[in-house]
Amino acid sequence: MHRSARLGRHPGRPLTGGSSTELVLASQSPRRHELLRGLGLTFRVEPADVDESWERGEDPRAYVERVAIDKAEKVAHLLDRDGGICVLAADTTVDLDDDILAKPDDDAHARQMLEALSGRAHQVHTAVVGWTAREAIATVVTTDVTFRTLTDADIDWYLGIGEHLDKAGAYGMQTAGGALVERIDGSPSNVIGLPLAETIDVLRACGVTVARV
Numbered sequence: 474m475h476r477s478a479r480l481g482r483h484p485g486r487p488l489t490g491g492s493s494t495e496l497v498l499a500s501q502s503p504r505r506h507e508l509l510r511g512l513g514l515t516f517r518v519e520p521a522d523v524d525e526s527w528e529r530g531e532d533p534r535a536y537v538e539r540v541a542i543d544k545a546e547k548v549a550h551l552l553d554r555d556g557g558i559c560v561l562a563a564d565t566t567v568d569l570d571d572d573i574l575a576k577p578d579d580d581a582h583a584r585q586m587l588e589a590l591s592g593r594a595h596q597v598h599t600a601v602v603g604w605t606a607r608e609a610i611a612t613v614v615t616t617d618v619t620f621r622t623l624t625d626a627d628i629d630w631y632l633g634i635g636e637h638l639d640k641a642g643a644y645g646m647q648t649a650g651g652a653l654v655e656r657i658d659g660s661p662s663n664v665i666g667l668p669l670a671e672t673i674d675v676l677r678a679c680g681v682t683v684a685r686v
């Protein structure tokens with residue numbers, strides 16, 4: 474289920490003031506690029522490389538928010554431009570009973586993750602952060618995903634497709650990984666890396682013009 478999104482405000486580092494608003498996406502994720510382009514937005518890409526390590530016990534929703542804020546802040550600090558800028562950053566993770574499944578290190582690690590997810594429900598959390606000269610606006614969205622019970626042959630088949638390594642939880646719901654999913658409750662785009670409705674809210678709050686949907 475899509476639980477209520479939390480909208481928090483954090484002190485933002487002032488950027489140089491001005492009139493035009495430029496959208497900067499702090500992400501190298503092709504899914505995020507596509508989803509934003511699908512909203513008819515133009516943006517510049519400035520990927521942010523940050524420490525994404527998770528300390529056992531840290532709340533998964535607080536974790537994704539922290540990492541997304543770090544990504545936005547890292548890029549905002551690099552920018553030096555006259556005019557308004559909105560830096561958009563996001564972080565997605567898979568939460569299985571409060572244990573974080575990030576991107577797998579290799580195929581053996583991916584297999585372990587898929588075995589753990591098999592036949593069970595888990596949560597996918599994405600934090601979206603909009604960072605402007607005035608403030609940072611953050612929202613965290615959760616989608617519940619239930620996997621089918623997977624046989625060894627199912628997992629062999631999926632790993633053979635080769636799309637799992639750059640994805641949290643070792644699966645991509647939008648492509649062949651969708652065959653592993655029995656049901657989903659909540660925002661599908663949230664699982665892929667950017668919850669569209671909530672992202673539009675964040676962008677508008679940051680002063681970015683998004684055509685009415």
Ligand SMILES: Cc1cn([C@H]2C[C@H](O)[C@@H](COP(=O)(O)OP(=O)(O)OP(=O)(O)O)O2)c(=O)[nH]c1=O
Nearest residue numbers: 500501502564565640641644645646664665666
């Ligand atoms: C569960 C799941 C995750 N994913 C992806 C979304 C994210 O790109 C990725 C999680 O990694 P992230 O660290 O959120 O993002 P990223 O490293 O790809 O990009 P950046 O940090 O530059 O923004 O997993 C899918 O594409 N489909 C899925 O079904």
